[in-house]
Amino acid sequence: MSNRTDLLLSIADDELILGWRNSEWTGIAPFLEEDLAFSSIAQNEIGHARALYELAAVELGTTADELAFDRSPDEYRCAPLVELRRLEWARTIARHWLYETADEIRLAELKASDDPEIAGIAAKMDREEVYHRMHAEMWIDRLLSTDDGRSRLNEAVDELWPCALGVLDDDLRPELRRRAEERLGRGLSEVEAVPRGVHQAELAELWEEMTMVRRSAPPGSQW
Amino acid sequence: MTHVYEVFRQERKGQPFQHAGSVVAPDERFAEIYAREQYGRRQESVALWLVARAAVREIDEFPDEFDLKYRRVDGYSIKARLREARERAGTLDMAPGATDAA
Numbered sequence: 563m564s565n566r567t568d569l570l571l572s573i574a575d576d577e578l579i580l581g582w583r584n585s586e587w588t589g590i591a592p593f594l595e596e597d598l599a600f601s602s603i604a605q606n607e608i609g610h611a612r613a614l615y616e617l618a619a620v621e622l623g624t625t626a627d628e629l630a631f632d633r634s635p636d637e638y639r640c641a642p643l644v645e646l647r648r649l650e651w652a653r654t655i656a657r658h659w660l661y662e663t664a665d666e667i668r669l670a671e672l673k674a675s676d677d678p679e680i681a682g683i684a685a686k687m688d689r690e691e692v693y694h695r696m697h698a699e700m701w702i703d704r705l706l707s708t709d710d711g712r713s714r715l716n717e718a719v720d721e722l723w724p725c726a727l728g729v730l731d732d733d734l735r736p737e738l739r740r741r742a743e744e745r746l747g748r749g750l751s752e753v754e755a756v757p758r759g760v761h762q763a764e765l766a767e768l769w770e771e772m773t774m775v776r777r778s779a780p781p782g783s784q785w
Numbered sequence: 786m787t788h789v790y791e792v793f794r795q796e797r798k799g800q801p802f803q804h805a806g807s808v809v810a811p812d813e814r815f816a817e818i819y820a821r822e823q824y825g826r827r828q829e830s831v832a833l834w835l836v837a838r839a840a841v842r843e844i845d846e847f848p849d850e851f852d853l854k855y856r857r858v859d860g861y862s863i864k865a866r867l868r869e870a871r872e873r874a875g876t877l878d879m880a881p882g883a884t885d886a887a
Contacts, residue, residue, distance in 0.1 A: 595808050595819040602822040700814045
C-alpha cells in the first residue's frame with residue numbers, strides 16, 4: 563500500500579470512528595439544541611470519511627463501504643484518541659476540541675500538498691471543519707469561564723493529552739502543544755504520545771456494534 | 786441561564802425572511818451554531834436572522850369597538866377606483882405594472 567493510501571485511510575478512519583463516537587450522544591446530549599448540533603457534526607465527520615475512503619478505494623480496487631466495514635479492527639489506522647468511549651460531556655468536549663485543533667494543523671499541511679486530489683479534499687473538509695472548530699471553541703470559552711468548568715476541562719485534557727499527541731506525526735506535535743497550552747493558559751505534561759496503530763480495547767467493541775448489521779447480511783447485499 | 790432566540794430563514798435570495806422556529810441557548814454564539822445546524826445544514830436556507838426573543842416587541846391589541854368595516858378591503862374592489870384616482874392625479878404611469886400596460 564502506498565504512503566498516500568495509508569495517509570488517506572488514517573484520516574478516514576479517524577473521521578469515521580470519531581463520527582461514530584460523537585453520534586453516541588444522539589438523543590442523550592445535555593439539551594436538544596446541542597443534541598442536534600453534535601449529531602450534525604458527527605454526520606459531517608462520517609461524510610468526510612466516505613470521501614476519503616472513496617479516494618483510497620480507487621487505488622485499492624475496492625469500495626468505500628468495504629474499507630469502512632469489512633476490515634478487521636486491527637487493520638484500522640485511527641488514532642487512539644478517537645477510539646475512546648467517553649460518555650461524559652466534559653471529556654467529550656475536551657476530545658472534540660483536541661481533535662479539531664490537531665485536525666486543523668494536519669489539514670493545513672494537506673491543503674498545501676502537491677497532490678491535487680489530496681489538497682482538494684483537504685480544502686473541502688476544512689470548509690466544514692471551520693464550524694466544528696467554532697463549536698468546540700465556544701464550549702472551551704464556556705468551560706474556562708468558571709472554576710468548575712475549568713477544572714473539569716483541565717482534568718479531561720490531562721487524561722486525553724497523550725492520545726491527542728498521537729493524532730499527529732512527530733513533526734506536527736510541537737504545534738499542537740503550543741496551541742493547546744496557549745489556549746488553556748498552562749503547560750501540558752511532557753509525555754510519550756500514544757501512537758496510531760496501538761488500539762484501545764474499546765475499538766473492538768465499537769467495531770462489533772458498527773459492523774453488526776452488515777455482517778448479518780450476505781456479502782454483496784444492497785441496502 | 787439560557788435564552789430563547791427566534792430564527793428567521795430566507796429560502797432564496799430576494800425572498801422575505803420567514804419565521805422558522807426558535808433555539809434555546811446560553812448566549813448568542815451558541816445560538817448561532819445551533820441555528821446554523823437546525824435551519825441551515827440541509828442547504829434549506831441562504832441566510833438566517835437570529836433575534837433574541839427579549840428584543841422582540843410584541844403588539845397584540847387591536848381594538849375595533851365600533852366595527853369599522855369600511856377599513857377592511859374584503860369584498861370591495863379597489864382596482865377601478867384606484868385607476869380613476871391615478872388618472873386625476875396624473876400618476877397613472879407611475880403605478881405598479883404601468884410599463885407592462887403601456
